[in-house]
Amino acid sequence: MISKVEKDYISKGIAAGIRNDGRGPNESRQLELETGIINQASGSCRVSVRGGTEVLVGIKVSVGDIQELDTRDEEEEAMKNRADVGRIVCSVECSPSAKIVLDKRQIEEMCILYTQILNRTLNGPQGGLDLYKLCIIPGSVCWILNIDVLILNYGGSVFDAIFMAVRGAIHNTRLAKVKVESTDGAFDFEVEDDETEVLEGRENVPVAVTAFQIDKNHVIDAMPLEEQCSDSSVSVMVNKHGKLCGVQKGLKGSLETSLLINMIQHCQNKGQEVISAMDSFLAQEERRIIDLVEPVGFR
Amino acid sequence: MLFSKSFIKKTKKGSVIKIVKEHYLRDDIDCGIPSCSSCKTESQLTDGPYIIPDTNMLYHQIDLMEHQGMQNIIILQTVLQELKHKSLPIYQRIRNLIPKKQIYVFCNEHHRETFVKTEMGESPNDRNDRAIRRATEWYVAHCNKNNFILVTDDRDNRQKAIKQGLAAKSVREYVETLPFKDILDLVANHDEVLDAQNSFTYPEHLSQIQISAGLKSGAFHQGVLSISGHNFLEATTIIKHNNEEKTIHIVGREHLNRGIQGDVVAIQVLPESEWKSSISTIVEEEVAEDLNVDEKEKIDLVPTGKVVGIIKRNWRPYCGTIDVSSVQQTSTLSAVQSVFFWSMDKRIPKIRIKTRQAQDLVGKRIIVAIDSWEKNSRYPAGHFVRVLGEVGDKQTETEVLLLEHDVPFAPFSPLVLSFLPEEGENWIVQDKHLANRRDFRGWDICSIDPPGCTDIDDALHAKLLPNGNYQVGVHIADVSHFVKPENAMDLEAQRRGTTVYLVDKRIDMLPGLLGTNLCSLRSNVDRLAFSCIWEITPQAEILSCEYTKSVIRSKNSFTYDEAQARLDDPNMNDPVSLGIKALNTLAKQLRKKRMEAGALTLASPEVRFRMENDSQDPVDVEMKELKDTNALVEEFMLLANIYVAKKIYDTFPDSSLLRRHPKPPANNFEPLIKAVAPLGIEIDPSTSKTLSDSLDNAVLPSDAYFNKLIRIMTTRCMMQAVYFCSGTLSEPDFWHYGLASPIYTHFTSPIRRYSDLQVHRLLAACIGYEKDYSSDLVDKTKVKEMCDGKMIINLVLNYRHRMAQQAARSSVELYTHLFFKGKTLQEEAYVIRILKNGFVVLIPKYGVEGIIYSSPNPDEPAVLTLNAEENVLVNGNIRIGLFNKVKVQITVNEAGEAGQRSKLCLELIEPSIKGMVKPAESKPKAKKQKTKK
Amino acid sequence: MSRLELITPEGLRVDGRRPKETRRIYSRTDLLAADGSSYIEMGNTKLITTVYGPKESKNNNSNSIINVEFHLASFASGSTAKKLRNDKKLMENSIAIRDIFESVLIKSFGRSEIDVFIQVLQSDGGVLAAAINGTCLALIDAGIPITDYVTACTAGYCNEQAILDLNYIEESSEVPCLTVALTPKNEKILLMNMEHRLHLDNFDSVLSLAKTGCQTIYESLDECIRK
Structure with a gap:
């Protein structure tokens, strides 16, 4: 909880363009990104933001029936009709070891919310990934990507970190090559021993940038205190080509339209920066993987 | 040093999982070379050039590896692991070889310097080849000598190795350098040897993925190929279609598509328009052209199919002879020749092998293994394994039939014998054995067995009780006291499954000390037994039953005749004789009750040979006769088996070992x-x-034998009785059709059947005698595996039982032919089957069957023609139909160069038809061979 | 169909270790901003333990109580089956850990509680043992006084030999698996858990091997703490 005095202090600071840790309102914190640390998963990524946020994403691929879908969700109903695409199933969990500013119920709500946003964003052309390529046998078998997000530490702006980590993990994921053969209209498939195929369209996966509105200004990459000062936030998902992939308004307050549009544009631009920084990170990671250097992991 | 290995696997259910394993590299793995100073491990290698084989060499050339000329072999861990994935049986054989030869297993996968990490885009095969080359390289550097030879048939691998400076040879190149004459024959064939007529091709087999797709969609069915004994170009297989079992026929070379007896194949059922008729043709050793079914004869159509792919090959080494006509007479005796081999098992096609010893092998029984059957080769290719002996020699022929029926007949190993009691022959029953046993040594117990029987499993007694009822006891040899579960002797007995009775030999399940001495219930000596005691009224009502372990002292060991004498003699009134008489009365009543309930009395044409005293040649043949005493013993053994079955099922409903006889399907x-x-x-x-009842009424007043004949035919319609685990079926399925009993098991012959031993253990646990029994005894899956295990086929009771029966029959056949050798006899016979080109007769006196062809001379037109609607063969006014009595002349064709085994040659004497009999003066000719290469 | 050879005739296990060797152990402390935290790797089993406390507790207890929460990440195991948070096995593990550490706490705090959160990132056999080791390190890192280290290790019996530190493949085949936790100084056993059947004759060798394993782990953990 935050006291009125502190709130005042923070908003005045932001109006003046200074934040608690010396950053400008548009600056994000330094982060570390590493991929491939969970070797049991087909792809993984860890994003660690200086200041406490730590997110670990693991992707496991499995093979499943195209028909099997949880029909309670309307969006998934729509997906169900497409018999020639693969699926992405996301889930966000919070590790109990995360230093929690919020209470239990709020954590659960947060997790559910993030899960839904992730699912929505990725399971469609806006998600960047070529879902058609994930289909193995049209009408019956497809790849399913299970993306599991684990929040290890909460230090503000978790949503951005999650998206970054998801993008990194998708970049890191490898699928095994599948050989499909048919006889008289019946199909069957075999998988190769090694995972060698990258996911098509991974460079088009968007990142999220969340702007928190504090009085008349907004900050990007907020810390927990700043988040508590804020009344409303806007998360913008933008991809490499500058296209908007999703917008989500959070928290309880209301926003003026002009401020909203302002925030969105800011986030878009910021998003581009983030993506190019990430891409160079990821390229480094790729080189490291080819050189067969072990990741540092948690060491 | 730690690496991580990961790979993707597709599980049986169809989902895909990723398996990640750690992989540690070590510094402490030794090279095994004796002269090496830095490595201390003792190995069996000696000095001299060492060979490093690759996986394919071990896989294809296993017979070569077992030859004593192959020594100083370094087997790499990479190779061993690949081999295990390819074929578990061959891997086991190599493992068994390793302690016996100069072989060293080098763990190159975990050795820091020889571990090879997969490069990007490298296939697993390439990586393994690279690992093998790296290991060879390391050996050369480590020992500073270049006497390590990489042996592989993969040309690519060889070239790369030579480029690296290593010595590499193909299998043939290496073997040629060895100083053994016959070793080159063992090298398996992989080069495509095209037939003289290259235009011949079989349809391509589908890949495994296509097959599994087809199985899932229902386009194909899976079944085990079962080739007809009469015609090796016809086969049947049983598939599961809509949850019921159907028999599909496969006819013709092309449809069989290189399937061999026993293979698991994928079948595609043909459309009805292509179904064949069920009347079959006999084809023997002559090669028949692809059979043309007479289009007009569309009667009795049966579902027909074709083989589209092979799921699993079930090849084994086959016994047989070389086809003489394929041997070329050459002056150079050691030139490599390609010859054909006929297996004893008529269901296997000709196999082409390469050998240098062709001349020597003619007229001998040899063993050959199949290597491959390519699609443009008419016959499969194989290689020679070893020689058994001369054709026709009794020892050789007996060994052949034991091998063909997969009967383990090696003598008991010292390890097995070490589990016999220490006292050996001097073992006696002592006081310590009496704990928890009842003492029946004073009772009037006797045993009744065939003459010359040394392994006496069972003994009986009957005593009149004061209340007028009888106390009847069946005492069975207590084998489970001597054979404890899971020790080497028990495992060997389990492997054998049953004692095999050949005409002149007996292959024992248990060592003789137990079977014929310590367990055998000999007279006048104390013996341990497991007893069933009933109280029975004089009207054969059973009032109570108890089971107990006991000590008995049999008073007499009678033969059936001796016991019958006691029975018939009104003056013999000693307790034993009175007992026998009482047993007889009770047995008769029990039998009557069983008959009323529907038990079947069937018949078999079996005969027994009377041997001349010293020589082993059969003198005369006699039919087995049933006396009262036979029936007596049988009746009480059945009673004991039924009661024990009920008892163990009560206590262990999940894991009892029972026996059932399924009802035969009506269309049989x-x-x-x-x-x-x-x-x-x-x-x-x-x-x-x-x-x-029908059988009882099936009498022809004119012919006394007729009823027996009908019973014999009925026996052939029956299903096999099988062992099963009670937990796997529901109670109605326990029914034993032949005995008309709701439940049954085998309890009374533990000396010669393993199932009985298992039932003894179960019963001992039931009565609380055995307090700590292993949980394996009551483990449902273990019992099921014992009956019909899939993983280790050899440990299967039902399989062993079947094989023992077939081996016994083959032995009788062998002796039958020996009996007829050199004789020409004329006997009565009955027609039991009509075929398209002949008919099958049964000769009651000798209990043998034979075929008479419609055209005795293959070159001449058929003398008899088939009238399919009435199912008779006609010639003018003469008709030959089922159950007609005829007279035939019997001779024997020697097992000579032409055929694989001696054959009975039958000719029709009565009814006399011109052209069916060869002129009396000429000797019976060997059938002309129309062989095709 | 092929029987997995857990120990080849040459004396190597599936991953190349000899029967009496443990897997590689790596540990470090103080990685998260909690009162105490540790990261431990035993082979491919990786987990993070965080400790919060001692803090004020709402109950009126005379001794400190420990709340243990076990959490298995969804990507942690070989299959994609999602583990329920209330999985009984995990709860059993939590209770076991709680009992162990409550007994080694130096009982000085009343009305206080300590929260221990265990997050499993990868599981490849020996999860309970690794969790115990991790908790021990985290408690030390948090400065909570305990009487002695508690180390744990698994051992099993296969092919007539006792083997140490089983991985997932070995645990899932029919090998009896014994988990032992003890205090290294006086070798007192705090936890002993076993699955499958093991003959009493062989029990001794397995137990002593497990104890040796615990000592080895203790040395490794100690080294890490003192760095």
């Missing part, structure tokens, strides 16, 4: 019913009672 009887209908006889197979 159709041919028989149709055949006897014209004679005015009805057969009703709806229940065993109705069947039994």
Whole structure:
């Protein structure tokens, strides 16, 4: 909880363009990104933001029936009709070891919310990934990507970190090559021993940038205190080509339209920066993987 | 140093999982070379050039590896692991070889310097090849000598190795350098040897993925190929279609598509328009052209299919002889020749092998293994394994039939014998054995067995009780006291499954000390037993039953004749004789009750040979006869088996070892019913009672043998009785059709059957004698595996039982032919089957069957023609139909160069038809061979 | 169909270790901003333990109580089956850990509680043992006084030999698996858990091997703490 005095202090600071840790309102914190640390998963990524946020994403691929879908969700109903695409199933969990500013119920709500946003964003052309390529046998078998997000530490702006980590993990994921053969209209498939195929369209996966509105200004990459000062936030998902992939308004307050549009544009631009920084990170990671250097992991 | 290995696997359910394993590299793995100073491990290698084989060499050339000329072999861990994935049986054989030869297993995968990490885009095969080369390289550097030879048939691998500076040879190149004459023959064939007529091709087999797709969608079915004994170009297989079992026929070379007896194949059922008729043709050793079914004869169509792919090959080494006509007479005796090999098992096609010893092998029984069957080769290719002996020699032939029926007959190993009691022959029953046993040594117990029987499993007694009822006891040898579970002797007995009775030999399941001495219930000596005691009224009502372990002292060991004498003699009134008489009365009543319930009395044409005293040649043949005493013993053994079955099932409903006899499907009887209908006889197979009554009424006043004949034919319609685990079936399925009993097991012969030993252990646990029994005893899966295990086929009771029966029959056949050798006899016979080009007869006196062809001379037109609607063969006014009595002349064709085994040659004497008999003066000729390469 | 050879005739296990060797152990402390935290790797089993406390507790207890929460990440195991948070096995593990550490706490705090959160990132056999080791390190890192280290290790019996530190493949085949936790100084056993059947004759060798394993782990953990 935050006291009125502190709130005042923070908003005045932001109006003046200074934040608690010396950053400008548009600056994000330094982060570390590493991929491939969970070797049991087909792809993984860890994003660690200086200041406490730590997110670990693991992707496991499995093979499943195209028909099997949880029909309670309307969006998934729509997906169900497409018999020639693969699926992405996301889930966000919070590790109990995360230093929690919020209470239990709020954590659960947060997790559910993030899960839904992730699912929505990725399971469609806006998600960047070529879902058609994930289909193995049209009408019956497809790849399913299970993306599991684990929040290890909460230090503000978790949503951005999650998206970054998801993008990194998708970049890191490898699928095994599948050989499909048919006889008289019946199909069957075999998988190769090694995972060698990258996911098509991974460079088009968007990142999220969340702007928190504090009085008349907004900050990007907020810390927990700043988040508590804020009344409303806007998360913008933008991809490499500058296209908007999703917008989500959070928290309880209301926003003026002009401020909203302002925030969105800011986030878009910021998003581009983030993506190019990430891409160079990821390229480094790729080189490291080819050189067969072990990741540092948690060491 | 730690690496991580990961790979993707597709599980049986169809989902895909990723398996990640750690992989540690070590510094402490030794090279195994004796002269090496830095490595201390003792190995069996000696000095000299060492060979490093690759996986394919071990996989294809296993027979070569077992030859004593192959020594100083370094087997790499990479190679061993690949081999295990490829074929578990061959891997086991190599593992068994390793302690016996100069072989060292080098763990190159975990050695820091020889570990090879997969490069990007490298296939697993390439990586393994690279690992093998790296290991060879390391050895050369480590020992500073270049006497390590990489042996592989993969040309690519060899070239790369040579480029690296290593010595590499192909299998043939290496073997040629060895100083053994016959070793080159063992090298398996992989080069495509095209037939003289290259235009011949079989349809391509589908890949495994296509097959599994087809199986899932229902386009294909899976089944085990079962080739007809009469015609090796016809096969049947049983598939599961809509949850019921159907028999599909496969006819013709092309449809069989290189399937061999026993293979698991994928079948595609043909459309109805292509179905064949069920009357079959006999084809023997002559090669038949692809059979042309007469288009007009569309009667009795049966579902027909074709083989589209092979799921699993079930090849084994086959015994047989070289086809003489394929051997070329050459002056150079050691030139490599390509010859054909005929297997004893008529269901296997000719196999082409390469050998240098062709001349020497003619006229001998040899063993050959199949290597491959390519699609443009008419016959499969194989290689020679070893020689057994001369054709026709009794020892050799007996060994052949034991091998062909997979009967383990090696003598008991010292390890097995070490589990016999220390006292050996001097073992006696002592006081310590009496704990928890009842002492029946004072009782008047006797045993009744065939003459010359040394392994006495069972003994009986009957005593009149004061209340007028009888106390009847069946005492069975207590084998489970001597054979404890899971020790080497028990495992060997389990492997054998049963004692095999050949005409002149007996292959024992247990060592002789137990079987014929310590367990055998000999007279006048104390013996341990497991007893069932009943109280029975004089009207054969059973009032109570108890089971106990006991000590007995049998008073007499009678033969059936001796016991019968006691029975018939009114003056013998000693307790034992009175006991026998009482047993007889009770047995008769019990039997009557069983008959009323529907038990079947069937018949077999079996005969027994009377041997001349010293020589092993059969002198005369006699039919087995049943006396009262036979029936007596049988009756009480059945009673004991039934009661024990009930008892163990009560206590262990999940894991009892029982025996059942399924009801035969109605259509099995159709041919028989149709055949006897014209004679005015009805057969009703709806229940065993109705069947039994029909059989009793199937009499022809004119012919006494007729009823027996019908019973023999009925026996052939029956299903096999099998062992099963009670937990796997529901109670109605326990029914034993032949005995008309709701439940049954085998309890009374533990000396010669392993199932009985298992039931003894179960019963001992039931009565609380055995307090700590292993949980394996009551483990449902273990019992099921024992009956029909899939993983280790050899440990299978039902399989061993079947094989023992077949081996016994083959032995009888062998002796039958020996008996007829050199003789020409004329005997009565009955027609039991009509075929398209001949008919099958049964000769009651000797209990043998034989075929008479419609055209005795293959070059001449058929003398008899088939009238398919009435199912008779005609020539003018003469008709030959089922159950007709005829007279035939019997001679024997020696097992010479032409055929694989001696054959009975039959000719029709009566009814006399011109052209069916060869002129009396000429000797019976060997059948002309129309062989095709 | 092929029987997995857990120990080849040459004396190597599936991953190349000899029967009496443990897997590689790596540990470090103080990685998260909690009162105490540790990261431990035993082979491919990786987990993070965080400790919060001692803090004020709402109950009126005379001794400190420990709340243990076990959490298995969804990507942690070989299959994609999602583990329920209330999985009984995990709860059993939590209770076991709680009992162990409550007994080694130096009982000085009343009305206080300590929260221990265990997050499993990868599981490849020996999860309970690794969790115990991790908790021990985290408690030390948090400065909570305990009487002695508690180390744990698994051992099993296969092919007539006792083997140490089983991985997932070995645990899932029919090998009896014994988990032992003890205090290294006086070798007192705090936890002993076993699955499958093991003959009493062989029990001794397995137990002593497990104890040796615990000592080895203790040395490794100690080294890490003192760095």
